[in-house]
Amino acid sequence: MFRSFFPNPKIFFLSFAGWALACVLGWYLAIQDLGHILSLGSLFGVEFPQALAEGADAASQMAYQASYQSALDIWLYQYMALCYLLFVGAWLVIGGQKWGKWSIIGSALIVFITWFQVQVSVMLNEWYGGFYDLIQKALGNPQSITLGEFYGQLSTVAIIIMVAVTVSVFNNFFVSHYVFRWRTSMTEYYTSKWQQVRQIEGASQRIQEDTMRFASIMESLGVRFLDSIMTLIAFLPILWALSDHVKVLPIIGEVPQALVFVAIIWSIFGTFLLAVAGIRLPGLEFKNQRVEAAYRKELVYGEDYADRAEPAKLSELFFNVRKNYFRLYANYLYFNVVRYSYLNVGQFVPLIALAPSIVAGAFTLGIMQRILNAFNQVEGSFQFLINSWTTIVELMSIYKRLKAFESAINDQPLPDIDADYLESHDSL
Structure with missing residues (x-):
């Protein structure tokens, strides 16, 4: 049922669960805070805003939060794309299965x-x-x-x-x-x-x-x-x-x-x-x-x-x-x-x-x-x-x-x- 479509199903699904958990934990524990250093959002005109000075008014704080969230979203998409590429690329190389492109790339999509x-x-x-x-x-x-x-x-x-x-x-x-x-x-x-x-x-x-x-x-x-x-x-x-x-x-x-x-x-x-x-x-x-x-x-x-x-x-x-x-x-x-x-x-x-x-x-x-x-x-x-x-x-x-x-x-x-x-x- 699974082996005909997926390469080594048990290892495939276990590795997916482990990799997904590691990526999610990595994002919340450390990666999201590195966006101002690693994000390529500036190439599209989306940069992390400079920190506000103390005592900034409510309007400035709202504008800052909106800009920061937009930049963080762009950084999240970059991070996810990298996680997907690493997982899919590794399994396409080691999978060696007839239906690998559909089962691996299709599942990831x-x-x-x-x-x-x-x-x-x-x-x-x-x-x-x-x-x-x-x-x-x-x-x-x-x-x-x-x-x-x-x-x-x-x-x-x-x-x-x-x-x-x-x-x-x-x-x-x-x-x-x-x-x-x-x-x-x-x-x-x-x-x-x-x-x-x-x-x-x-x-x-x-x-x-x-x-x-x-x-x-x-x-x-x-x-x-x-x-x-x-x-x-x-x-x-x-x-x-x-x-x-x-x-x-x-x-x-x-x-x-x-x-x-x-x-x-x-x-x-x-x-x-x-x-x-x-x-x-x-x-x-x-x-x-x-x-x-x-x-x-x-x-x-x-x-x-x-x-x-x-x-x-x-x-x-x-x-x-x-x-x-x-x-x-x-x-x-x-x-x-x-x-x-x-x-x-x-x-x-x-x-x-x-x-x-x-x-x-x-x-x-x-x-x-x-x-x-x-x-x-x-x-x-x-x-x-x-x-x-x-x-x-x-x-x-x-x-x-x-x-x-x-x-x-x-x-x-x-x-x-x-x-x-x-x-x-x-x-x-």
Whole structure:
């Protein structure tokens, strides 16, 4: 599943995780402070500003912060480009794998685009803060702003949205090709071993359909996982800083960094709750694919052999399909009760946490909007397993089916459920 597309998958992914962690820590611990020395931003007219003199007025401080942030952003892009080049270049040299260009360069590009989209979310969060402060000013003091100012503030978000849309469209187009190349690599590998796997139940379906679904789901989950990690890295410091406006929580009282505390506790609670509620689903999904494949295979045999696909046999096979589906529906019933209850209650958790501060008038509407958005982003990152559980269940069932292929290819014992099928098949 992985070796056909990625060069030495275990080492590749472990090295990526280690390198990414080292680069992130390096940036926050030392590299970002070296921008005024190493940045090439001056070639594009973006330089780090000179430090302000003591006692500078508010306008000067705001201008300094804006200039410094722009220069820091340019320096960050340079640093990331170097990190990417070193990692990708090293693996292209040592990888030596047929699909290396797609798996290495393609994965790096997807990771970069995911990071860029998170940065767009950060920019939108900042924009919403200023926009809602403007609304509060207008509502609290009628005629204090003009229509020109209002529409001018709205127009500033147009560029951000335009860039976000362009990047998203390009990303979806590229990812489609990336997934198909991954599917192609698996298909080539499994078909080359056809004589070893042809006796596996639903072998043709596993090659034709399961490879496609595995590559697509794996890429989607991988991107969402990366997005969760990057969102957490980007928004956790924002939520940490915004927590200074929230000193007290209902019932609990004073808690340092209260918003971060609530987001973590609520997310851990939900993850544990849904893991318990959905513990049986992966096995049921796997059995569901098996009984469907057995029913479909008998129908296919019936097209060529008169003694196959008899009504009694088809009724028996379809009964197995019906039985497993009804069992699956019953399990999803209580799983969805837990899942949707948690998600619907969760949207009110930040408002409940902010209640004492709202009543005390501890912040403006703009700050409140930034808090709610940052809280939802951090909470959503911690809730990756919750939001992806049904997809993970599907992926696990597909993985089990493809794992049987690899067991046959490597002369390893088949999983019990496939071994039982082969024994019954041989007895016929």
